[in-house]
Amino acid sequence: MGVSLRSIAERAGVSLATVSNVVNGYRPVAEPTRRRVQQAIDELGYTPNLSARHLRRGRTGLIALAIPELTNPYFAELAETAIREAAALGYTLVMESTDADPDTELALLGGSRRHVVDGLILSPVRIGRAEVLARRDALPLVLIGEGVSDVPHDHIAIDNVAASHAAVAHLVALGRRRIAFIGARGHDDRQSAQLRLRGFRAGIAAAGLPDRPELTVVTDRFGRADGSAAMRRLLTLTEPPDAVFAYNDLIALGAMRAAADAGLRIPQDVAVIGIDDIEEGRYANPSLTSISPDKAAIARLAVRRLVDRIEGRPPRPPYDVQTPFTMAVRQSTAGARSGFRGPTQVEHLG
Amino acid sequence: MGVSLRSIAERAGVSLATVSNVVNGYRPVAEPTRRRVQQAIDELGYTPNLSARHLRRGRTGLIALAIPELTNPYFAELAETAIREAAALGYTLVMESTDADPDTELALLGGSRRHVVDGLILSPVRIGRAEVLARRDALPLVLIGEGVSDVPHDHIAIDNVAASHAAVAHLVALGRRRIAFIGARGHDDRQSAQLRLRGFRAGIAAAGLPDRPELTVVTDRFGRADGSAAMRRLLTLTEPPDAVFAYNDLIALGAMRAAADAGLRIPQDVAVIGIDDIEEGRYANPSLTSISPDKAAIARLAVRRLVDRIEGRPPRPPYDVQTPFTMAVRQSTAGARSGFRGPTQVEHLG
DNA sequence: CTGAAAGCGCTAACAT
DNA sequence: ATGTTAGCGCTTTCAG
Numbered sequence: 001m002g003v004s005l006r007s008i009a010e011r012a013g014v015s016l017a018t019v020s021n022v023v024n025g026y027r028p029v030a031e032p033t034r035r036r037v038q039q040a041i042d043e044l045g046y047t048p049n050l051s052a053r054h055l056r057r058g059r060t061g062l063i064a065l066a067i068p069e070l071t072n073p074y075f076a077e078l079a080e081t082a083i084r085e086a087a088a089l090g091y092t093l094v095m096e097s098t099d100a101d102p103d104t105e106l107a108l109l110g111g112s113r114r115h116v117v118d119g120l121i122l123s124p125v126r127i128g129r130a131e132v133l134a135r136r137d138a139l140p141l142v143l144i145g146e147g148v149s150d151v152p153h154d155h156i157a158i159d160n161v162a163a164s165h166a167a168v169a170h171l172v173a174l175g176r177r178r179i180a181f182i183g184a185r186g187h188d189d190r191q192s193a194q195l196r197l198r199g200f201r202a203g204i205a206a207a208g209l210p211d212r213p214e215l216t217v218v219t220d221r222f223g224r225a226d227g228s229a230a231m232r233r234l235l236t237l238t239e240p241p242d243a244v245f246a247y248n249d250l251i252a253l254g255a256m257r258a259a260a261d262a263g264l265r266i267p268q269d270v271a272v273i274g275i276d277d278i279e280e281g282r283y284a285n286p287s288l289t290s291i292s293p294d295k296a297a298i299a300r301l302a303v304r305r306l307v308d309r310i311e312g313r314p315p316r317p318p319y320d321v322q323t324p325f326t327m328a329v330r331q332s333t334a335g336a337r338s339g340f341r342g343p344t345q346v347e348h349l350g
Numbered sequence: 351m352g353v354s355l356r357s358i359a360e361r362a363g364v365s366l367a368t369v370s371n372v373v374n375g376y377r378p379v380a381e382p383t384r385r386r387v388q389q390a391i392d393e394l395g396y397t398p399n400l401s402a403r404h405l406r407r408g409r410t411g412l413i414a415l416a417i418p419e420l421t422n423p424y425f426a427e428l429a430e431t432a433i434r435e436a437a438a439l440g441y442t443l444v445m446e447s448t449d450a451d452p453d454t455e456l457a458l459l460g461g462s463r464r465h466v467v468d469g470l471i472l473s474p475v476r477i478g479r480a481e482v483l484a485r486r487d488a489l490p491l492v493l494i495g496e497g498v499s500d501v502p503h504d505h506i507a508i509d510n511v512a513a514s515h516a517a518v519a520h521l522v523a524l525g526r527r528r529i530a531f532i533g534a535r536g537h538d539d540r541q542s543a544q545l546r547l548r549g550f551r552a553g554i555a556a557a558g559l560p561d562r563p564e565l566t567v568v569t570d571r572f573g574r575a576d577g578s579a580a581m582r583r584l585l586t587l588t589e590p591p592d593a594v595f596a597y598n599d600l601i602a603l604g605a606m607r608a609a610a611d612a613g614l615r616i617p618q619d620v621a622v623i624g625i626d627d628i629e630e631g632r633y634a635n636p637s638l639t640s641i642s643p644d645k646a647a648i649a650r651l652a653v654r655r656l657v658d659r660i661e662g663r664p665p666r667p668p669y670d671v672q673t674p675f676t677m678a679v680r681q682s683t684a685g686a687r688s689g690f691r692g693p694t695q696v697e698h699l700g
Numbered sequence: 701c702t703g704a705a706a707g708c709g710c711t712a713a714c715a716t
Numbered sequence: 717a718t719g720t721t722a723g724c725g726c727t728t729t730c731a732g
Binding site for chain 4: 709712
């Protein structure tokens with residue numbers, strides 16, 4: 001059917017091995033030979049059959065990026081960089097949606113994709129440290145996000161405790177006293193990290209504010225609808241919050257929606273801050289203040305570390321890599337509702 | 351290294367072919383035999399080596415979904431369904447970002463991914479009918495979106511002219527007279543479809559409104575920033591528009607941002623409608639009226655048609671398949687700024 | 701610097 | 717109903 005190494009070899013009057021070598025450059029090839037071969041390649045329009053190559057090499061050239069959902073812009077932005085980085089290193093990235101389902105996450109961890117991909121980048125939300133420690137599969141693995149840390153695997157994330165603490169400190173500096181946290185994961189939390197909640201509590205304590213459990217609302221998922229529902233619940237309190245720190249921007253945006261529907265002014269009546277700094281927040285009305293992780297750095301590091309493992313370069317601790325973050329202050333926590341085009345104030349924290 | 355067919359065959363005391371048959375079910379296998387084989391598979395944890403399978407079959411089991419950008423929620427929502435559908439049909443979907451670059455689109459069309467994927471779903475934005483007609487490559491291809499139609503390839507999209515016409519009619523029914531269009535593609539437009547613009551003009555004409563070229567603004571891309579910039583330009587007119595029909599929701603959202611920054615009220619001063627019905631629009635403030643394509647249908651149809659081609663099922667016209675759409679009327683074109691939770695009025699148009 | 705040949709793991713045509 | 721075997725296209729020893 002297609003053009004194979006053999007056709008090129010015949011056309012150029014050389015052996016298979018030589019063609020392979022001009023394609024891959026493993027061994028030096030004399031200039032005149034390489035010329036002839038290259039010409040044959042161009043004329044016949046040869047492209048290597050990857051299945052054959054991978055069968056022979058024992059690798060597929062694919063890596064998987066498994067995330068809770070594609071439709072969360074944070075992950076879409078992350079994926080954009082990861083795809084590029086993977087391509088630059090000679091790999092094709094396939095996206096895998098776990099749908100935040102524990103069984104799917106476990107199956108992935110257990111190697112369900114073993115013969116499909118050479119390695120896996122996983123953003124776990126329903127499995128915890130225990131499951132990762134119990135893992136027997138040898139498929140190279142890199143974890144991202146706040147889900148699981150402190151395991152003998154590469155793990156890339158921001159310092160979630162510090163980031164959350166900073167968010168709360170920002171609200172406190174605004175003079176807010178009744179600060180709520182809308183966070184994800186209402187299920188059985190075994191060991192699964194609660195870093196952002198921990199940072200929130202640390203921030204509250206550091207400000208000398210009382211611990212008010214009724215101001216912490218957990219949600220099942222990470223979407224706008226969850227943020228809205230949680231906010232509506234907070235607004236039924238006799239003393240509703242004057243500020244909200246949301247687990248992520250999507251939740252924050254949902255919360256802002258619910259607050260607006262209730263006739264509240266943002267930030268005057270209630271200030272809102274999120275995490276992720278997705279573009280949507282910059283265009284929201286009011287625009288959303290957010291902790292801004294370096295998404296490109298996370299994606300790049302995750303891909304590189306994974307490829308290192310795949311290609312047998314030795315893992316060198318520390319496994320837990322923390323990437324920098326900043327804070328983008330916008331209307332949802334600003335005093336004046338100034339024009340959008342004004343310079344965005346950014347504090348460097350990472 | 352890993353567990354292969356051979357290991358299973360030895361363990362179960364059968365031939366390779368038999369193991370292959372219990373795995374693939376091509377030929378009947380006696381129940382006791384199948385049992386033994388299955389047990390061996392379970393015990394040894396066998397998973398087929400896909401590279402080998404694909405080398406043998408001449409297919410990779412991968413299909414590519416090439417879209418302008420991952421970070422456009424419309425495509426993310428589309429991709430979510432496409433991935434699921436592909437998996438159900440035994441394929442893995444890989445996302446390819448063209449970045450709206452003509453060379454990338456051309457290369458894809460020319461078969462740059464030939465040996466990587468079995469087929470391609472492409473959402474073209476920079477290439478036109480001519481390029482698709484000139485294509486020589488045999489890689490199965492399905493087109494989606496308004497970019498290219500009327501070519502001998504499967505093409506899935508809504509009726510863009512009708513949809514745009516409906517959007518304009520909706521604004522006209524609101525009593526708006528100075529209706530602007532913010533659309534994409536400011537480049538050399540050769541043959542590349544301009545369906546939405548055509549529908550816009552038809553709507554204007556049908557309402558007996560004058561043709562006002564200054565109310566049509568083209569943008570280079572499809573993002574929020576483009577919508578904002580275009581809107582700012584429209585607001586410099588001595589007679590600015592009282593309504594805007596945007597090429598897509600992202601542009602609409604950007605336009606709303608710019609309008610709000612200019613102190614305009616939506617919809618009182620200017621009504622806004624988009625196309626795509628992304629979730630973000632439902633949570634925007636005000637929420638965004640939008641033409642709502644059946645994204646799941648588009649994704650499903652595109653994948654199915656592609657797999658039909660890949661597996662050799664004959665193409666049966668019509669090539670151009672139009673999927674239904676509806677209109678979701680929300681605050682950005684509604685009179686009263688009612689609560690978000692109220693029922694969304696939907697007209698069925700598709 | 702180049703060639704010959706083995707074999708990666710699987711499927712399918714051909715036997716039995 | 718099951719077994720045997722050729723060969724998909726490539727990379728990689730081992731020889732020259």
